[in-house]
Amino acid sequence: MSRFNQLVAGGILLFLSGLLYKLERIALYIRWYAEISTGSWLEKPSFVDPFLQNWFVTLFLFAAIPFFLAAMNVTQKISPSENPTDS
Amino acid sequence: MRIQQLTWMAMLVAIAVVGSMFISIPTGVARAYPIQHMVNVIAAVTVGPIGAVLVAFVTGLIRVMTGTGSLLAFPGGMIGAFLAGIFFVRTNRVYAAALGEIIGTGVIASLIAVPYAKLLMGSTFGAFFFFPAFLASSLTGALLGWLVLSRIKQLRPSVLK
Numbered sequence: 001m002s003r004f005n006q007l008v009a010g011g012i013l014l015f016l017s018g019l020l021y022k023l024e025r026i027a028l029y030i031r032w033y034a035e036i037s038t039g040s041w042l043e044k045p046s047f048v049d050p051f052l053q054n055w056f057v058t059l060f061l062f063a064a065i066p067f068f069l070a071a072m073n074v075t076q077k078i079s080p081s082e083n084p085t086d087s
Numbered sequence: 088m089r090i091q092q093l094t095w096m097a098m099l100v101a102i103a104v105v106g107s108m109f110i111s112i113p114t115g116v117a118r119a120y121p122i123q124h125m126v127n128v129i130a131a132v133t134v135g136p137i138g139a140v141l142v143a144f145v146t147g148l149i150r151v152m153t154g155t156g157s158l159l160a161f162p163g164g165m166i167g168a169f170l171a172g173i174f175f176v177r178t179n180r181v182y183a184a185a186l187g188e189i190i191g192t193g194v195i196a197s198l199i200a201v202p203y204a205k206l207l208m209g210s211t212f213g214a215f216f217f218f219p220a221f222l223a224s225s226l227t228g229a230l231l232g233w234l235v236l237s238r239i240k241q242l243r244p245s246v247l248k
Contacts, residue, residue, distance in 0.1 A: 001237060005182075005237075008182075009230060009233075009234065012226055012230050013230070015226070016223060016226055016227060016230075019114075019219065019222070019223050019226075020112070020113075020114060020115075020223060023114045023115030023219050023220075023223070024113075024115055026115050027115035030115075054112075054113050056112050056113070
């Protein structure tokens with residue numbers, strides 16, 4: 001897998017993690033607004049950690065890290081041969 | 088159509104149907120089924136746009152008939168599969184097929200799903216209601232399909248020749 005592909009894969013996973021986290025927060029507020037219409041509601045939405053509620057947020061976040069690390073390793077391996085003046 | 092190609096397509100349908108039963112991602116108020124999109128990308132690369140649409144259609148049909156999917160399985164699968172196939176035919180690049188799947192499902196199908204749901208399911212949603220769930224689902228599936236295809240290509244099966 002090339003460095004570009006690794007960076008893209010890592011970026012997509014990181015984006016997905018953030019997107020799912022945001023969607024969980026949106027769903028939390030939707031539920032809270034639904035509670036408001038019932039007449040009795042909490043002062044703030046009962047915050048449940050989306051990291052624990054939706055374990056895909058954590059999974060995608062940690063899955064992105066190896067891709068970025070691999071991309072950085074590729075750079076370190078390639079750089080000296082591609083740029084001999086660096087050494 | 089060759090027997091080998093038909094068998095490959097049947098296997099892809101089976102993977103999509105069974106995978107959708109077990110693997111789903113909660114996306115706020117909805118759930119995403121990325122295996123269908125992974126199969127779409129693989130089908131687009133291996134059997135072309137028409138074959139990919141056929142695979143998506145049969146998968147959707149089986150999922151609706153068995154009650155594991157809603158009527159949204161048709162636009163959610165077929166549009167992305169077609170666009171992935173077209174993108175791959177034009178560019179001959181796997182990432183283009185994945186991009187086609189993301190645009191086809193995440194953007195076009197999510198917008199088409201709104202009038203489709205109103206007509207056939209009687210439900211009314213805002214224009215971008217399906218957008219986040221479809222985008223998350225297609226992104227995950229396209230990424231999985233891309234990663235799987237990069238390994239399949241190394242094995243060089245006869246369906247890829």
